[in-house]
Amino acid sequence: MDFFLLSDQLFIKCANRGSSMDFFLLSDQLFIECANRGSSMDFFLLSDQLFIKCANRGSSMDFFLLSDQLFIECANRGSSMDFFLLSDQLFIKCANRGSSMDFFLLSDQLFIECANRGSSMDFFLLSDQLFIKCANRGSSMDFFLLSDQLFIECDHLSRLSVY
Structure with a gap:
């Protein structure tokens, strides 16, 4: 990646x-x-x-x-996906064989949570920061977007940090 x-x-x-x-x-x-x-x-x-x-x-x-x-x-063969556009919010819920995915668009924040057989992925869009956390069977990956810096930390049988 x-x-x-x-x-x-x-x-x-x-x-x-x-x-x-x-x-x-x-x-x-x-x-x-x-x-x-x-x-x-x-x-x-x-x-x-x-x-x-x-x-x-x-x-x-x-x-x-x-x-x-x-x-x-x-x-898509029995899959269900619902999208809601409220004032400043975008809500997306997708249910497909036990998986759940929710998307929220708040003032300056984008929140995505995806749960699919024990995996968890969260996305946050704050003022000037993008936070992505993905945990899937022991692997952990965190992404941070600061002013002009991209921080990547990946834990998967080893640890890799990029600055």
Whole structure:
């Protein structure tokens, strides 16, 4: 997993057994492309529109953020995903075979909690800090985005710290 902090761009590339995930933070656009065994997920943040398209073995998911409306279409063999757009809050709950994923968009905070068979992943977006904590069967990975610093700490049979 490699993390790059460029001028106005956050690039994250993760290669894990043939999977590839790229994150791009451009001026007003957030692009996430994830390819993992034929699945494709693209995220676009345009002026007032959020477009998410996910294709994974015949499933189709499209998200549109228009003026004050969130349109969701989800087709995935018995999976259930609910999205709520409140005043300044984005709540996403996804239940799929015992997994639970909640997304909260508060004033300056992005909280993502994902519980899936004992794994826990929390994301916090504070003023100038991005905190990501992932615990999955004994592995621990913490990410901190301070002023111009990217801190990565990974515990998985060994400890790796990058400053």
